[in-house]
Amino acid sequence: MSLSRFSDFLRTPSLVRSITALLVLAFALLLLVNVGTFVMIQRTAKVNATIEHAQLMRRASRTVMIAMLDAETAQRGFLLTGRSEFLQPFEEARHDMEPALVFLEETAAKDPELDTYVKRMHSLADSKFAEMDATLAMAREGRIGEAIQSVRSGEGKRFMDDMRATVDQFDEAKSNRIAERTRSSQQSGMLTVIMDALAAILVVILAILSAWMVRRYVAEIQAAREQVDALNVGLEATVLERTGDLMRANEEIQRFAYIVSHDLRAPLVNVMGYTSELEQAGKIVEKAIAEAEKEREVDKEVVVAVREDMPEAIGFIRASTEKMDRLINAILKLSREGRRNLQPETLDMTAMAQGIANSVHHQTEASGAKITVQKMPTIESDRLSMEQIVGNLIDNAVKYLDSERPGEIVVSGEEAPGNFIVYRIADNGRGIAPRDHERIFELFRRSGKQDRTGEGLGLAFVRNSVRRIGGTIDVESELGKGSTFLLKFPKRLNLSEPGAAL
Amino acid sequence: MTHPVKIVMVEDDHGHAKLIEKNIRRANINNEIKHFDEGGAAIEYLFSEEVLTNGPLLILLDLNLPDMSGTDILEKVKGNERLRRAPVVVLTTTDDKVEIQRCYDLGCNVYITKPVDYESFAGAIRQLGLFLSVIQAPEIE
Numbered sequence: 001m002s003l004s005r006f007s008d009f010l011r012t013p014s015l016v017r018s019i020t021a022l023l024v025l026a027f028a029l030l031l032l033v034n035v036g037t038f039v040m041i042q043r044t045a046k047v048n049a050t051i052e053h054a055q056l057m058r059r060a061s062r063t064v065m066i067a068m069l070d071a072e073t074a075q076r077g078f079l080l081t082g083r084s085e086f087l088q089p090f091e092e093a094r095h096d097m098e099p100a101l102v103f104l105e106e107t108a109a110k111d112p113e114l115d116t117y118v119k120r121m122h123s124l125a126d127s128k129f130a131e132m133d134a135t136l137a138m139a140r141e142g143r144i145g146e147a148i149q150s151v152r153s154g155e156g157k158r159f160m161d162d163m164r165a166t167v168d169q170f171d172e173a174k175s176n177r178i179a180e181r182t183r184s185s186q187q188s189g190m191l192t193v194i195m196d197a198l199a200a201i202l203v204v205i206l207a208i209l210s211a212w213m214v215r216r217y218v219a220e221i222q223a224a225r226e227q228v229d230a231l232n233v234g235l236e237a238t239v240l241e242r243t244g245d246l247m248r249a250n251e252e253i254q255r256f257a258y259i260v261s262h263d264l265r266a267p268l269v270n271v272m273g274y275t276s277e278l279e280q281a282g283k284i285v286e287k288a289i290a291e292a293e294k295e296r297e298v299d300k301e302v303v304v305a306v307r308e309d310m311p312e313a314i315g316f317i318r319a320s321t322e323k324m325d326r327l328i329n330a331i332l333k334l335s336r337e338g339r340r341n342l343q344p345e346t347l348d349m350t351a352m353a354q355g356i357a358n359s360v361h362h363q364t365e366a367s368g369a370k371i372t373v374q375k376m377p378t379i380e381s382d383r384l385s386m387e388q389i390v391g392n393l394i395d396n397a398v399k400y401l402d403s404e405r406p407g408e409i410v411v412s413g414e415e416a417p418g419n420f421i422v423y424r425i426a427d428n429g430r431g432i433a434p435r436d437h438e439r440i441f442e443l444f445r446r447s448g449k450q451d452r453t454g455e456g457l458g459l460a461f462v463r464n465s466v467r468r469i470g471g472t473i474d475v476e477s478e479l480g481k482g483s484t485f486l487l488k489f490p491k492r493l494n495l496s497e498p499g500a501a502l
Numbered sequence: 503m504t505h506p507v508k509i510v511m512v513e514d515d516h517g518h519a520k521l522i523e524k525n526i527r528r529a530n531i532n533n534e535i536k537h538f539d540e541g542g543a544a545i546e547y548l549f550s551e552e553v554l555t556n557g558p559l560l561i562l563l564d565l566n567l568p569d570m571s572g573t574d575i576l577e578k579v580k581g582n583e584r585l586r587r588a589p590v591v592v593l594t595t596t597d598d599k600v601e602i603q604r605c606y607d608l609g610c611n612v613y614i615t616k617p618v619d620y621e622s623f624a625g626a627i628r629q630l631g632l633f634l635s636v637i638q639a640p641e642i643e
Contacts, residue, residue, distance in 0.1 A: 258598070262566070262595055262596055263566070265595045265616075265618055266515055266518070266566070266595050267515075267517075268618050269515075269517070269518060269521070269595065269616055269618055269620075269623060270515065270517035270518065270521070272618060272619065272620040272623075273517065273518075273521040273620045273623060273624075274517065274521075275620070276620040276621070276624070277521075277524075321618075322619075325618045325619070328618075336598075
């Protein structure tokens, strides 16, 4: 999982990846410089050690040379004077030379070129000392002339010359090597410095590059954020605008309903007024006919028209206009309710429902029905709306009880998840057929046997009010068993929500 | 009352006008009733020299007129130095609380909603007639 995410990270070109790569590169460079410097220091130390060693060897070769010179000087002194004290430096020289030669042999063992010189030095030294020992032995025996003769033969001088030349060659070889070592050491030192400088420049470039990328990235983020902010502002403005549109549309509909219902009322006043006038006129005619009948036979058609047709027609006109008046009033009431300002307050729903139950007590008592109000949570909402909703639902429950069984109405409520409260008004009344579950909430629509008075307004009002205070209403019902109306409201009516103001 | 009170009725619905007149007459009010079915003509009449100089009057005003709102007329009448004392009875179908308040704010003296039910309508107009028979309308000076 994490591995695949890592490979995704590597594959996807992104700024974070680039910066990470740059940093890794910079660290690698620093590490390289570090290692290089370390190696360089090690090497320099080694070179220094070899140079010091070489100097020691040079010194040893000189020691050998000096010891031989000392020995020769002592030999000659002894030969000249014959005094044995001259021989003391001779022995000292031999004594000094021995460790120097051993040192040289040991150190030069691995180097064929030097080894040759050292071997020659050794053999020359041995030869010289052998020659000197021989002359000294002659001198001690008193054969001075022979000894001097031996010296004069130049053999010892040849040994010395050879020795000097060999030591010089050795010294030169050694010097050359030291010079070479020093040069290579200086070269590698310079190389390291150049490498370090290059690495430093590279690191600086990488740093600048990273900084630039980060800067660009930050600028991009800033730009993106600004864009989001701008979009947000736009969105808010759009929402506000839409809400405003909706509210205006809603206001317009309400205003329309209001105006229409008013304008419909005006002709209705005339219809009803002149119907009454007509009725009055009819009565006068009827009276005249009654008078006339006393004197003569009146045309039967006239009598039927005046006594039956006219009152019947007037009756229908009146009933219809009255109904129309009720409907118009209903629409008016609905639109007026929609314009009323809501005032949220904490409502004791138990007390409110009990009060409503008490107000219909005379009806329930007459039919032997019982209303039970259970303890319910309080709610913060509009009192008038709530009273209308619960009142209407309890009225309906009482109105549509089934005469077959004693009525039982239960009002209950509890808190629901998401800061809601659910109230239930349940009855065991006649119930509502499933196909009417939605229809009953529509204006002027009713369900079931039309044996109760009503215009089909109550539930339309209820739903309108419920929606206005941010709630929902549902019905669960089975025909012949009873109905339960479920009300769901937010615990607290929030008027600042666009929906609530509609 | 030196001059009999003249009733100026501004009502666009002729049916209503006739019903109102009928019922006023039935209440035994015989004052002259001058009917206008539009606001413009009514204002022209109300602000003519003839009315301004001649006797007291009472205005019956409908709010929903074709050419203007009754409240415009009310405002003009109550804003006029001479006419403002004339009682104005607003007689309309509107029973909107805001509208009623607005009319009283503008200085209307009585606001009556026309009941659709004719019995109530006739009753209301007759009571208005009774009211008209006892009120003292101030002189227009």
